[in-house]
Amino acid sequence: MATALRTEPTVRDLVSPEEWALRVDLAAAYRLVAHYGWDDLIFTHLSARVPGPEHHFLINPYTHMFEEITASSLVKIDVNGDKVMDTPAPVNRAGFVIHSAIHAARDDAVAVLHLHTPHGQAVSAMAEGLLPHTQTAMIAGHDVAYHDFEGIATELEERERLVEDLGTKHSMILRNHGTLTVGDSIPQAFLRMYFLERACEAQVLMLSAGRENLNTPNQGVAEKVEGQSSGPGMRMLADGLAWPALLRKLDRIDPSFRD
Numbered sequence: 001m002a003t004a005l006r007t008e009p010t011v012r013d014l015v016s017p018e019e020w021a022l023r024v025d026l027a028a029a030y031r032l033v034a035h036y037g038w039d040d041l042i043f044t045h046l047s048a049r050v051p052g053p054e055h056h057f058l059i060n061p062y063t064h065m066f067e068e069i070t071a072s073s074l075v076k077i078d079v080n081g082d083k084v085m086d087t088p089a090p091v092n093r094a095g096f097v098i099h100s101a102i103h104a105a106r107d108d109a110v111a112v113l114h115l116h117t118p119h120g121q122a123v124s125a126m127a128e129g130l131l132p133h134t135q136t137a138m139i140a141g142h143d144v145a146y147h148d149f150e151g152i153a154t155e156l157e158e159r160e161r162l163v164e165d166l167g168t169k170h171s172m173i174l175r176n177h178g179t180l181t182v183g184d185s186i187p188q189a190f191l192r193m194y195f196l197e198r199a200c201e202a203q204v205l206m207l208s209a210g211r212e213n214l215n216t217p218n219q220g221v222a223e224k225v226e227g228q229s230s231g232p233g234m235r236m237l238a239d240g241l242a243w244p245a246l247l248r249k250l251d252r253i254d255p256s257f258r259d
Helices: 017-035 096-105 118-124 135-141 158-166 186-209 221-228 232-253
Strands: 046-049 057-059 075-077 111-115 144-147 171-174 178-183
Touching (some): 017 186
Antiparallel strands (some): 111 178, 171 178
16 A cells, blocks of 8 residues: 655745745845845845734845845744744844844834945945935935944844934945845835945946046935935835846746745
8 A cells, every 4th residue: 555755844835825925025135136246155134024923034044145045945033033933044143133123123124135245335435425426326315324333233232223323214324334225025125225236336436537527416406306216106116017027037047046
């Protein structure tokens, strides 16, 4: 008599459909960060809050390159950075200090993305911060906060200052450190990061011409762009247009992020 094969439940079997969809989007964000060259080996983090009252979060296993992240490999943790779902993968608890502060303080912080790109770090080290000299910088700049460097972010006391400095804004330049964005969806946080990083890259390039050779936009233009790039239109652009296109790109390159 044949014996039925026993199979272990997969991660997808163990989580809600809502969590699985979030896992796929977060894995996609990790792959896109790697695709655009924004990763920093296994360092830095992208995190997302799992739907429900438990205050659980998804973050990368602290062994994987961003190009290796899949929906199943993401680790579920609590607000203290402790694992709440069995997995052999380690978690960088210290790396969750920044993320936990923002997730805990902001109901709209479903996703928090933090990077250490060369261009983001370069602008973070500039006294003037992000300059409003490109369209992309004007799109991103009105929503950017700043936080002074206090050393590697391992001390819990820094969380209060991070939250205070961020305020109600959705992007932050961590001085002498890198960039950060917040969104009430992963697509929105990612699109904000895309604009912020592109603006930083353009600033580094344009300053090669010398500060005295820059063309300063006319007075009032930056405020006009702020009005044009704020509100529900940007939400629709992120969730409804840019993100589906980015997922199609990933599916063409390597759809294993969905596993």
